[in-house]
Every structure is written in C-alpha cells, then in structure tokens.
Amino acid sequence: MADSDGVAKGWRNLKTIANLTLDTLFWSKKTLFVGLLSLIVLALAGVGRAVLVLNLVPTALPASQVFGTLMSTAVMRFLVVFVTLFYGTALVSEEVEGKTLTYLFMRPIPKPTIMLGKYVALVWIGSIMVLPVVMASYLILYVGADMRPFFQDLNVLCRDIGIIFLALLAYGSFFSLLGAWLKHSILIGLAYAFGWEGIVAVLPGFTRKLTITHYLQSIFPHQDTLGALSMLVGDRTDPLESIVTLVLMIVLFVATASLIVREKEYVLEQ
Amino acid sequence: MSALVEGKTLSKWYGQVVALNNVTFTIGQGVVGLLGPNGAGKSTLMKLITGQLRPSQGEITVFGERIWNNFPLFHRMGFCPEQDSFYERMTGAEFLSALLHMHPFGDAEVAKRVDSALETVNLSSVRDKKIAAYSKGMRQRIKLAQAIAHDPDVMVLDEPLAGMDPVGRRDIIQLVRQWGKEGKCVVVSSHILHEVEAMTSTILLMHNGKVLAEGDVHQIRDLIDRHPHSIRIRCSRPRKLAEALVGFPDVESIHFDPEGDALTAESRKPDEFYGRLPELMLDNDIELEEITSPDDNLQAVFHYLVK
Numbered sequence: 041m042a043d044s045d046g047v048a049k050g051w052r053n054l055k056t057i058a059n060l061t062l063d064t065l066f067w068s069k070k071t072l073f074v075g076l077l078s079l080i081v082l083a084l085a086g087v088g089r090a091v092l093v094l095n096l097v098p099t100a101l102p103a104s105q106v107f108g109t110l111m112s113t114a115v116m117r118f119l120v121v122f123v124t125l126f127y128g129t130a131l132v133s134e135e136v137e138g139k140t141l142t143y144l145f146m147r148p149i150p151k152p153t154i155m156l157g158k159y160v161a162l163v164w165i166g167s168i169m170v171l172p173v174v175m176a177s178y179l180i181l182y183v184g185a186d187m188r189p190f191f192q193d194l195n196v197l198c199r200d201i202g203i204i205f206l207a208l209l210a211y212g213s214f215f216s217l218l219g220a221w222l223k224h225s226i227l228i229g230l231a232y233a234f235g236w237e238g239i240v241a242v243l244p245g246f247t248r249k250l251t252i253t254h255y256l257q258s259i260f261p262h263q264d265t266l267g268a269l270s271m272l273v274g275d276r277t278d279p280l281e282s283i284v285t286l287v288l289m290i291v292l293f294v295a296t297a298s299l300i301v302r303e304k305e306y307v308l309e310q
Numbered sequence: 311m312s313a314l315v316e317g318k319t320l321s322k323w324y325g326q327v328v329a330l331n332n333v334t335f336t337i338g339q340g341v342v343g344l345l346g347p348n349g350a351g352k353s354t355l356m357k358l359i360t361g362q363l364r365p366s367q368g369e370i371t372v373f374g375e376r377i378w379n380n381f382p383l384f385h386r387m388g389f390c391p392e393q394d395s396f397y398e399r400m401t402g403a404e405f406l407s408a409l410l411h412m413h414p415f416g417d418a419e420v421a422k423r424v425d426s427a428l429e430t431v432n433l434s435s436v437r438d439k440k441i442a443a444y445s446k447g448m449r450q451r452i453k454l455a456q457a458i459a460h461d462p463d464v465m466v467l468d469e470p471l472a473g474m475d476p477v478g479r480r481d482i483i484q485l486v487r488q489w490g491k492e493g494k495c496v497v498v499s500s501h502i503l504h505e506v507e508a509m510t511s512t513i514l515l516m517h518n519g520k521v522l523a524e525g526d527v528h529q530i531r532d533l534i535d536r537h538p539h540s541i542r543i544r545c546s547r548p549r550k551l552a553e554a555l556v557g558f559p560d561v562e563s564i565h566f567d568p569e570g571d572a573l574t575a576e577s578r579k580p581d582e583f584y585g586r587l588p589e590l591m592l593d594n595d596i597e598l599e600e601i602t603s604p605d606d607n608l609q610a611v612f613h614y615l616v617k
Contacts, residue, residue, distance in 0.1 A: 056411045067399050139395035145362060147412035148385040305363050
C-alpha cells in the first residue's frame with residue numbers, strides 16, 4: 041500500500057514538473073526557431089512533391105525515395121538534433137539563468153524526479169514539434185490520384201516514426217545531461233552533433249560506435265550521404281544490438297543527469 | 311529556546327572566496343533578523359539553511375536533521391528568494407497552484423491554499439493577471455505567497471521588503487511579526503537596520519562572512535550610540551553654522567565639503583544635535599537645503615563595531 045502511494049505521489053510530481061516545464065519550453069523563443077525549421081522541412085517536402093509531379097528528374101523517382109531522403113537528412117540529421125539540442129540543454133540551464141530553479145528545489149520532491157519530469161517534457165515537446173512534420177511530409181509526398189503507394193508504405197511511415205521517436209529519446213537524454221552538467225552546453229552540444237558525429241561516423245574502427253547516430257543509422261531504413269559514406273568504411277551494428285545500446289544510452293544519460301542535478305550546487309547569481 | 315535551525319562551525323567558500331567563515335548559531339521560534347551589509351554572507355547563510363548549498367565545512371541542521379538533499383523537510387520550510395525571477399507567463403494563482411501541487415495536497419486543498427495565500431498577501435484581486443504584468447510590489451508579494459502557501463514551520467525570507475512601497479512594507483512587516491507571534495521560525499534578512507528593528511528585536515549581525523553579534527538589536531543601537539554620529543548639512547552659510555555649532559560640547563569635529571556648500575559634524579549626542587539645529591538656523595539666518603546622516607547605513611555601523 042505504501043509502495044503504491046509512493047508510486048502515485050512520484051507520478052503526480054513527475055506530471056507536475058513535466059507540465060510546468062512543457063509550458064516554459066513551448067512559450068520560449070526556441071519554439072519560433074524550431075517552428076521555422078519544421079516549416080523548412082515541409083517546404084522541402086513540397087519541393088519533392090513538385091519534382092515528382094512535374095517529372096523534373098530524368099529517371100522515374102518513387103515517392104518513397106524522396107520521403108526516405110527527407111527523413112534521413114532534414115529530419116534525422118537536423119530537425120531532431122536541433123529540437124533536442126535547444127530544448128534539452130535548456131532544461132536546467134535556463135532555470136539556473138532565469139533563477140527559477142529555487143522554486144523547484146524548495147519543494148518536497150527528490151531532485152532526480154525534477155530532472156526526470158523535465159526530460160519527459162523534452163520528449164513531449166520534441167514529439168509535438170517533430171512527429172507531425174513527419175506525418176505531414178508523408179501526406180505531401182504521397183497523397184494523389186493513385187493512393188496505392190500511400191497505403192503500401194504506411195508501414196515505412198510507422199517504422200520511421202518509431203525510430204525518430206527513439207532518436208528524440210536518445211539525443212534528448214544526451215543533451216539533457218550536457219545541460220545539467222555544463223555551463224555552455226549548447227556549444228558543446230553543437231560541437232558533438234555536427235563535429236564529432238560527422239567526423240567519427242566516417243572513420244573506420246570502433247570510434248564510430250561512440251556516437252548516437254551510428255546506432256540510429258543501423259536501424260534506419262533510409263540513408264543520407266553521411267550514412268552511406270560511413271557504411272563504406274564499416275558495417276552496421278545489428279538492429280537488435282543497436283536498439284538495446286540506444287536504450288542503455290538513454291537510461292545511462294538520464295540517470296547521470298539526475299545524479300548531477302542531485303549533487304551539484306547551482307549557484308544562482310544575485 | 312528549542313533549536314529549529316542550527317549551524318555548527320559552518321563555513322562556505324566558492325573557490326578562493328570565503329563567503330561564510332566558521333559560523334555557529336542557533337535559531338528557534340520567533341523572528342530573527344539577519345542583518346549585515348551587502349556581501350556580508352546573509353544570502354549564503356540563507357541558502358545553506360534552505361539546503362540550496364552544501365557547507366564546505368561544519369554542519370547545518372533544520373528540525374535536527376541535515377538539510378542538504380533532505381527533500382521531505384521542504385514541506386515544512388518556505389523560502390522567499392531575493393531575486394526577482396518568475397515563470398512570467400503564469401498568473402499569480404497558476405504560479406502558486408503549480409508549486410503547491412508539488413506538496414502532498416489534493417486538488418481541492420491546493421485551490422483552498424492558493425486562495426488563502428493570495429488573500430494573506432493581498433493579491434486576490436489580481437490572481438488571474440500574468441506575473442509579467444505585476445508591479446514590483448506585487449511580484450514581491452507573490453514571491454512571499456509561494457513561501458507561505460503550504461504553511462511551513464520555518465520561513466526564510468531574503469530581503470522581503472526590497473523594492474516595496476511604504477504601504478507594502480508596513481503590511482509585510484505586520485505579517486512577519488504575526489508569524490513570529492504564532493510560533494513560526496522566521497529568518498528575515500535585510501541590510502537596513504530600521505527595517506529589521508520594525509520586524510524583530512532579535513538579530514544575527516553579520517559582516518565579512520562572520521556573525522559579529524547575536525541577540526537584542528537595542529544592544530547594537532547602544533554600541534552605535536557610543537560612537538560619534540556623523541551629520542552632513544548642506545545649507546546657505548556653512549561657515550556661519552560651523553561657528554554656531556563649535557561651542558557645543560557634544561560636537562567633536564566639523565569638516566567642510568571641498569565645494570564649500572556643506573559641512574559634516576560629528577556629535578556624541580545626535581538627538582540633542584538635531585533638537586537644537588532649527589533654532590540655530592533661524593537665529594543665524596541660514597537656509598537649510600539638506601540633512602543626511604552617513605551613519606544611517608549599516609556599513610558605517612559595522613565599521614564602528616569591527617574597529
């Protein structure tokens with residue numbers, strides 16, 4: 041009974057923190073930027089549709105190929121990374137800079153629950169900002185006189201949504217950890233996402249496995265240029281192993297972020 | 311007095327900077343004023359009491375338990391921070407409701423407490439207004455409301471009167487006194503002596519990260535009165551005024567400003583000095599422009615006390 045009470049209380053606290061954080065994140069200036077990025081992805085889908093309809097390329101191009109390219113480049117490499125980077129690194133640091141963290145830390149809630157609630161809010165807003173764009177892109181590229189490809193490729197759409205959601209969880213956990221730990225986390229996050237991942241992914245050997253993108257590429261059905269290049273210098277990791285590794289990474293990053301929040305003294309400048 | 315908050319050989323440093331140096335104190339029920347100039351270590355001490363910082367050395371306990379990462383204790387504690395920071399998009403009622411939901415209260419209880427806290431700080435009429443649109447005084451009040459809404463036994467209020475208008479100050483002073491009478495432990499900081507005097511006579515006097523004195527504020531007043539009191543007078547004929555003042559035995563020294571439009575006199579009996587001033591001005595046909603007392607600021611008081 042006491043256990044179920046504790047779980048109910050923990051769940052309530054998590055929900056309260058998540059709601060509060062979601063509201064703060066959603067109404068921040070970041071949402072404008074992320075919204076703009078989403079519009080760019082939709083515009084690219086529109087361009088892709090125009091290419092298909094007007095036969096602007098010499099060879100016949102199926103909608104699935106355009107959709108795959110859009111997902112692997114614009115969505116996975118940019119939208120997911122930017123959304124999780126901007127919101128994830130801000131989860132704690134923005135409350136420190138805004139000096140509102142005190143209000144949360146002065147409540148009878150374990151600090152790890154606060155971190156976890158914030159992470160839930162990040163995944164929530166990430167899903168709100170990214171997944172509708174994926175679905176809208178699918179509609180833009182597939183809806184037409186012949187609806188057979190639309191229904192045939194629905195399984196691809198569902199799988200993409202699942203993998204993109206996993207990407208949101210993975211990148212979100214990593215950038216949340218950076219935000220809880222470091223002062224200039226956004227710069228370090230940018231260096232990681234567009235420096236380290238870009239370079240290491242095309243290097244032969246084990247170092248490629250020290251990136252999130254490697255495991256995502258191993259299970260993602262579409263390839264972008266970077267992914268294709270990286271496959272030239274090494275094999276994919278087994279899909280099941282990739283998923284397990286990603287899940288372990290998520291758990292490790294969120295747990296470490298929670299531990300940091302628990303032990304770190306956040307000195308709010310007067 | 312049973313100790314609710316206790317610090318033993320408490321020190322806190324940030325890198326090379328010592329913010330609090332080997333402080334030992336005990337705080338029980340009632341109001342305690344934490345008095346000291348800016349940079350004395352008041353805010354650091356308050357953050358240690360509220361478990362936001364971990365002591366570098368020594369120990370701090372609240373209700374007999376260590377406070378750092380002891381989250382259940384926060385249900386019995388309230389903290390009003392100095393910084394003017396909020397979730398600006400929220401209304402006053404939403405702000406309180408969100409924070410109260412982090413306590414073990416049901417929805418109905420939260421709603422009741424929101425109403426009660428807003429009424430206590432006189433913000434019921436603007437409960438649905440966004441905090442971003444609140445005046446400075448209202449912001450100070452809503453900050454106080456979140457500290458008291460869950461009815462804590464220990465309240466730590468960091469400069470609660472900062473930026474408030476006179477009516478607001480009076481209201482908050484009355485509330486603090488009332489909480490003290492109800493048996494709550496209220497720790498309230500200020501760098502202005504008369505503000506603290508209005509709320510309590512029990513003080514912890516801090517300077518340079520140390521507790522200089524602990525006890526009755528009137529004893530501090532006595533200490534201050536043993537030292538010459540500086541009074542700066544800007545008037546139409548400072549030299550004529552100096553001539554008139556110099557004959558009185560309580561006047562220890564007179565200095566003229568370089569501009570020649572003001573003098574600073576040091577008196578051991580400031581009350582008598584102020585009493586005779588109007589007559590002297592009239593008799594000597596001197597027009598008074600401004601009287602200020604540099605000693606009214608605590609920095610001067612501490613300078614006296616540490617000398």
